[in-house]
Amino acid sequence: MLHVATGPELTAADLYDLLRLRVDVFVVEQECPYPELDGRDMLASTVHLWLREGGAVLGCLRLLDEGPATRVGRVCTAASARGTGLGGTLMAAAVERIGARESVLGAQVQAQGLYARFGYAPEGEVYLEDGIPHISMRRPGSTP
Structure with a gap:
């Protein structure tokens, strides 16, 4: 079941x-x-989306307001739920919530296909974050 809450909620x-x-x-x-605790989870502007089944959180992500764009981050799926489409379900809900606004994310290179399905395109060069290859991706906003 999909859950959505802002930091204070x-x-x-x-x-x-x-x-x-x-x-x-x-x-x-x-x-x-x-440092997982970065001070952004409890902000009123941060929106958390997660899927819970049988009491366990199987996947989650958060949306951060970064001025002209929304940043999608901390996208993760429990090992037991990988390959079930749960990541796609979370991203579909995130994109619906973001709406016409521009959004960005830092994708692990092996996951960029998931984000491309939702209109994200790579930009720039591959970079290492915590020893893992990442690439910046952007989904342009649309005029309402």
């Missing part, structure tokens, strides 16, 4: 579950020790 339990999944995927599985 998150319950402590929901925030814990989102952070646990992000740490499990990014820090433990991908071996990227980085």
